Amino acid sequence: MSNLSYISQNNGPWSTYLEQIDRVAPYLEHLEDYIDTLKRPKRALIVDVPIVMDDGTIQHFEGYRVQHNLSRGPGKGGIRYHPDVDLNEVMALSAWMTIKTAVLNLPFGGAKGGVRVDPRKLSPRELERLTRRYTSEISHIIGPQKDIPAPDVGTNANVMGWIMDTYSSGQGHTVTGVVTGKPVHLGGSLGRVKATGRGVFITGQQVADKIKLPLEGAKIAVQGFGNVGSEAAYLFVESGSKIVTIQDHTGTIYNPEGINLEELKVYFEKNQGVGGFAGAQAISDEDFWSVEMDILIPAALEGQITVERAEKITAKLVLEGANGPTYPDADDMLIKRGVTIVPDVICNAGGVTVSYFEWVQDMASYFWSEDEINQRLDKLMIQAINDVWHTASEKACSLRTAAFILGCERILKARMERGIFPG
Numbered sequence: 001m002s003n004l005s006y007i008s009q010n011n012g013p014w015s016t017y018l019e020q021i022d023r024v025a026p027y028l029e030h031l032e033d034y035i036d037t038l039k040r041p042k043r044a045l046i047v048d049v050p051i052v053m054d055d056g057t058i059q060h061f062e063g064y065r066v067q068h069n070l071s072r073g074p075g076k077g078g079i080r081y082h083p084d085v086d087l088n089e090v091m092a093l094s095a096w097m098t099i100k101t102a103v104l105n106l107p108f109g110g111a112k113g114g115v116r117v118d119p120r121k122l123s124p125r126e127l128e129r130l131t132r133r134y135t136s137e138i139s140h141i142i143g144p145q146k147d148i149p150a151p152d153v154g155t156n157a158n159v160m161g162w163i164m165d166t167y168s169s170g171q172g173h174t175v176t177g178v179v180t181g182k183p184v185h186l187g188g189s190l191g192r193v194k195a196t197g198r199g200v201f202i203t204g205q206q207v208a209d210k211i212k213l214p215l216e217g218a219k220i221a222v223q224g225f226g227n228v229g230s231e232a233a234y235l236f237v238e239s240g241s242k243i244v245t246i247q248d249h250t251g252t253i254y255n256p257e258g259i260n261l262e263e264l265k266v267y268f269e270k271n272q273g274v275g276g277f278a279g280a281q282a283i284s285d286e287d288f289w290s291v292e293m294d295i296l297i298p299a300a301l302e303g304q305i306t307v308e309r310a311e312k313i314t315a316k317l318v319l320e321g322a323n324g325p326t327y328p329d330a331d332d333m334l335i336k337r338g339v340t341i342v343p344d345v346i347c348n349a350g351g352v353t354v355s356y357f358e359w360v361q362d363m364a365s366y367f368w369s370e371d372e373i374n375q376r377l378d379k380l381m382i383q384a385i386n387d388v389w390h391t392a393s394e395k396a397c398s399l400r401t402a403a404f405i406l407g408c409e410r411i412l413k414a415r416m417e418r419g420i421f422p423g
Contacts, residue, residue, distance in 0.1 A: 013092030013302050019328045024404040027395060031412040038098070038408065041091055042109075043067040047137035049115060051129040061130060065113040065138040067147055068094035071414040074145050075111030076101055076352060078152025078181075079159070081130075085114035089302070093152075096323050097352070100345040102407035104384050106356045111147045113138065119154045131159050135166040142167065144177030144363070150355050151181040153226075153301070157193075161186050177362035180355035189358035191373035192351070196321070197231025198374070199350020200297060202381045203342050204232070204319045205239070207399075210389060211340050213294060213316055216240035219256075221293040221315065223247045224300030225274055228321045228348065230265075232297055237261055241295070247288045248300070251275030254283045254291060289313055298325035299348075305330045313339065320344035335398055343400035345407060346381075346388055353380055 021039060025032050049061040064087055067075040077097040080090075090112050098110025115134055119127055141147055151160055160182035167178045176187030184190060191198075208215055218241040222229045225248045233243050242258030250273025253259065259280050267277050275282070283291075290312040298304050299321030305313070310326075310333035318334065318341045320326065326334070326341065334341055354377055361367045368376075392402035 012088040013324050014088045014095075016303070016324055016328060017092045017095045020400070020404060021408070023328070024401055024408055027397070027401070027405045028408055028412065031409060031416065034412045034415050035408075037071075037412065037415050038069065038095070041066050041068045041094060042070055043141065044087065044091065045138060045141060046087065047134070049130060049134045049137060051126065051133055053126055054123050061115050061117045061134075063113070063115040063134045063137060064090040065141060065147070065149075066090045066094040066111060067141065068110040068112075069098040069411060070109040070147075071411055071418060072102060072109055073107040074109065074143075075147035076106070076108035076150070076355065077110055077112040077147075078150045079134075079155050079163075080112070080114035080152040081117050081119040081154030081159075082114065083116060083118045084301075085116040090114050092302070093323055096345055098411060099404060099407035100349050100352060102410040103345050103388065103403050104349050104353055104380060105410065106353065108148075108352070108356065111149075112152075113149055114152070117154075127159070128162055131162040132166045135163045136170070139167055139170055142178060144175060144359070148177065148355070148359060149179050150351070157181060157183045157188060160188075177359055180358040180362075181351075182358075187358075187362050189354055189361055189367070189373060190370035191377070192354045192358060193227055194231045195354035195373075195377060196228045196348050196351035197233075197299075198235065198377065199353065199381050200228065200232040200299070200319050200321045200347055201235035201239075202350070202378055203347050203385045204236070204295065204297075204317065206382060206385045207340060207342050207389070208295070208317060211317065217242070218294040219244045219292060220295045220297065221245045221247075221288065221291055223288065223296075223298045223304060223325075224322065225264075225268060226299070228351075229297060229299035230261075230268075232299065232319070232321060234261060236295070244293060245283070245288055245291045246274050246280075247285060248274050252283050252285050252288045253277050253280035254287075255280035256292070295319060297321050300325070303327065305334075307333050310334050310337075315339060318342065320347045323348065331398070331400065341399060342385070343403050345403050346384055346399075349384070350377055350381060353377055 094112035101108040182188040289309040296315040302324035305326040310330040
């Protein structure tokens with residue numbers, strides 16, 4: 001028995017992932033023989049991250065790096081700084097990355113990392129010390145051909161720059177390809193910051209057209225107003241939609257006539273949240289789910305859409321900008337009510353797709369324009385969502401199941417063809 005088996009018995013993101021794998025198993029035919037490959041991570045590292053605080057005291061933080069599956073290439077996945085980070089969450093996020101890279105047919109496996117910390121409570125120097133120590137603790141399992149981290153919740157381009165510098169110091173030369181999502185002048189890619197939100201919009205646009213949902217005048221609800229939620233919101237507004245409600249960690253705002261995003265942007269940058277914005281009324285966090293809407297974009301954390309909330313949601317289309325925002329039983333409820341769900345493993349894959357472009361550019365030391373990036377991103381996302389839609393129609397299943405069928409087939413074929421060592 002795996003020493004990580006106990007986690008599968010607990011509620012949480014890993015249990016959600018395991019249930020999703022069980023649901024796709026009947027569609028995999030002979031490849032089902034290899035499905036246990038997907039039910040356990042290849043490698044899970046837990047590290048102690050001690051740092052000297054600005055006041056001279058020493059504090060310890062717990063860090064993680066999980067490589068779920070490397071059958072199709074090096075690991076790929078973000079690093080999250082959040083007070084709720086734990087092994088259960090990081091395992092699930094790494095597994096969803098495995099599926100996501102396979103659905104997009106990128107030459108990567110799935111990985112994820114994190115540190116249990118509230119980065120807002122650290123000074124810039126403390127944050128840098130934390131990052132560099134964490135990097136040193138995981139440096140033996142990361143690298144441009146091993147596992148390539150990227151930003152996630154609580155981390156950004158600056159953090160990726162520190163990781164690259166720390167890793168490079170240990171190698172004796174600059175290794176730009178060890179991370180993606182880093183500053184452009186350090187080998188980052190144009191278009192990376194907006195890529196995930198753009199992917200949410202592109203897949204949403206494609207599916208809205210297929211289900212005959214006009215974007216002109218569509219009412220949209222957005223949970224989370226970071227890089228993903230805000231960029232998706234801007235692009236939908238450009239297409240004639242209106243954002244009627246937004247929720248983040250500071251509160252929930254509502255304006256049935258549409259929230260002015262330009263005014264909100266100014267307010268958000270000053271106040272670091274949407275709560276208290278004068279251009280909309282405050283409503284309770286729970287009322288967010290029952291607002292009249294056509295499209296819902298959960299772009300915050302996992303585990304947000306429960307059965308109780310699924311019963312209230314008025315949207316015709318859900319676009320999962322976050323990873324794992326919908327519990328399986330809530331998924332069933334939404335489908336029963338005729339709601340179309342574009343699952344996270346395709347919907348928010350724009351970020352990892354442009355991360356792939358960044359990695360390729362770093363390997364070649366040749367960089368593309370932002371227009372080239374967006375054209376390549378749009379082409380891959382449209383192809384992937386069309387493949388998922390076709391599979392869903394052919395198998396008479398949900399888009400989530402279809403995406404998992406495509407992803408799992410590609411991963412398990414790679415596992416089968418590589419064989420098991422030793423034989």
